[in-house]
Amino acid sequence: MMIAVAVNPRASFGRARDAGKDAAAHFRAAGAEVLLLCEDSYAGLAQAVDRVLESGVDALVVVGGDGMVHLGLNALAGGSAGGGIAGKTRAGAGYAGDKDPSRIPLGIIPTGTGNDMARALGLPRHNLPAACEQVLESLAGGGRMIDAGRITAGGTSRWFAGVVSTGFDAAVNERANAWRWPRGKIRYQLAMLRELVSFRAISYTVTADGQRWQQGAMLISVANGQSIGGGMRIAPEAVLDDGLLDLFIVSRVSRAGLLAVFPKVFSGRHVDHPAVELRRVRRVELAAGNIVAYADGERIGALPLTIEVVPRAVRVLA
Numbered sequence: 673m674m675i676a677v678a679v680n681p682r683a684s685f686g687r688a689r690d691a692g693k694d695a696a697a698h699f700r701a702a703g704a705e706v707l708l709l710c711e712d713s714y715a716g717l718a719q720a721v722d723r724v725l726e727s728g729v730d731a732l733v734v735v736g737g738d739g740m741v742h743l744g745l746n747a748l749a750g751g752s753a754g755g756g757i758a759g760k761t762r763a764g765a766g767y768a769g770d771k772d773p774s775r776i777p778l779g780i781i782p783t784g785t786g787n788d789m790a791r792a793l794g795l796p797r798h799n800l801p802a803a804c805e806q807v808l809e810s811l812a813g814g815g816r817m818i819d820a821g822r823i824t825a826g827g828t829s830r831w832f833a834g835v836v837s838t839g840f841d842a843a844v845n846e847r848a849n850a851w852r853w854p855r856g857k858i859r860y861q862l863a864m865l866r867e868l869v870s871f872r873a874i875s876y877t878v879t880a881d882g883q884r885w886q887q888g889a890m891l892i893s894v895a896n897g898q899s900i901g902g903g904m905r906i907a908p909e910a911v912l913d914d915g916l917l918d919l920f921i922v923s924r925v926s927r928a929g930l931l932a933v934f935p936k937v938f939s940g941r942h943v944d945h946p947a948v949e950l951r952r953v954r955r956v957e958l959a960a961g962n963i964v965a966y967a968d969g970e971r972i973g974a975l976p977l978t979i980e981v982v983p984r985a986v987r988v989l990a
Contacts, residue, residue, distance in 0.1 A: 673811075675699050675779075676724045678709040678744065679735040680717050691783045691800055692735040698804040699733075714743065721747045731777050731811055731989065737784015741833050742968035744778045749820050749831045749985045777815045779807035779989035785855075786902035786969060789833050792912060793818075793990040810989035818912040820985035821896045823967060825977035832967035833986075835900045835907070836979055838958060839874050839891030840922070840930065842966045843867050844901075849971075860901050868931060873924040877976075879957040880919055888924040890947075894956050894979045895920055900969075907950060908940035915983040919956055921949040955980040 677699070679692030689710060696706045707724055711717040721732065725747060732748060734740040781804065782790035782797045796802035810816075821832045837845060848863035876887040893900070895907035895918040907918035922933060925947045936942040943950060958965075959976035966972060 673704045673731075674707065674729045675704045675731045675733055676707045676709060676721070676729045677733045677735060677781075678717060678721050678740065680711070680714060680740060680743075691781065694800055695733065695735055695781050695804055698801060699808070702808055704808075714739070718743055718747065725776065729776060731779055731807070733779035733781060733807055733989075735781040735783055737782065738786050738788050738834060738968045739970050740784065741778075741780055741789045742831075742970050744780075745820060745833050745968075745986055746831050748776055748778055749982070775987065777811065777987040777989050779811070781807070785859075786900070788835070788899045788902065789897055789968070791899060791903065792834070792897040792910075793988060795990055807989045815987045815989045816913070817984040817987050819896055819915060819981050819983050821894065821917060821967075822980050822982050822985075823965075823972060823977055824980075825965075825973055825975075830967065830972060831982075831985070832896065834895070834897035834968045836894045836972070836977075837891070837900060837966045838876075838893065838960070838963055838975060839889060840867065840871055841891050841893060841900060841906075842964055843871060845966045845969060846964060846971070864934065868927050871927065871930075874960050874963060877957075877959040880951070880953045881955055887921065890922045890925060890930050891920075892922075892958060893920040894918070894953075894958075896981065904934075904937040905940040906937055906942075908943065909950075913984070915981060916952045916954060917956070917979065917981045919949075919951050919953045923947045923949065 677696050696708045699706050709720045711720055732744055734744040780790055782795055787797045790797050823830045844864045844867050847867055848860045873888050873890055876889055878885055878887050893906055895910045898907050898910045899905045906920050910918045933942050933945050942948050956979045963975045
């Protein structure tokens with residue numbers, strides 16, 4: 673059994689490097705052969721993952737947070753940000769070791785700040801031995817198939833596992849990612865308070881499953897998973913394998929109103945707020961001026977973009 677373990681040493685402020693070594697040691701102790709991939713950049717790691725998948729492995733395990741899940745998903749479901757190989761294998765081209773990367777399962781060792789996909793999958797968080805055992809047990813049992821979302825913008829496509837954020841939540845992410853301190857969830861909470869000072873409602877054009885309308889909103893997110901930002905349950909009823917996405921809209925409210933909504937998101941009680949709308953969709957097109965989108969906490973780029981669900985796109989070890 674060959675397991676590729678991918679870890680970004682810059683994730684979790686460098687703590688993931690040792691976690692990757694420990695995970696590799698755990699798998700070797702269980703009798704697996706391990707290829708440990710550790711690069712200095714996200715793009716470099718994506719390219720290293722692609723090269724390993726071309727040689728054939730039995731599983732890809734990512735060590736880190738939701739950004740690493742994003743990298744693994746893009747490598748397996750549709751080609752990583754660095755290029756990817758799944759497009760040619762899906763077309764039937766030869767593959768070393770007769771392994772199709774679209775069928776190689778994705779394991780997750782959650783050591784990041786948010787770990788929202790691990791939370792959605794019920795994986796042990798910040799418990800490396802338990803997470804490694806979950807990977808091994810699920811690999812023996814075959815794992816489970818889950819849906820993924822595909823984002824098309826500017827002629828290129830990216831995949832996401834959890835949530836696409838646009839508007840206030842994306843602006844908070846943009847601000848928080850520019851800070852090196854403080855660490856952990858408090859960084860995003862402080863960024864949210866700072867963003868409230870200047871944030872204004874956005875004028876969106878939304879097309880959902882063929883229905884088109886103009887929407888004034890503080891934010892619009894499209895969710896495959898339930899939460900963002902380390903447990904903010906924006907779509908508490910989202911299901912990872914129902915063939916649908918959850919469109920989450922917070923319509924135009926005052927800054928005080930927005931501040932009142934957000935604490936309720938951690939418990940999911942925000943769904944009853946009159947400014948909040950949730951609907952199930954298969955395809956969404958979003959357009960707005962000067963708005964940047966994030967997916968799984970990773971920067972995607974400016975709107976407009978199209979988001980669609982792809983049922984059973986990836987096998988996860990959960």
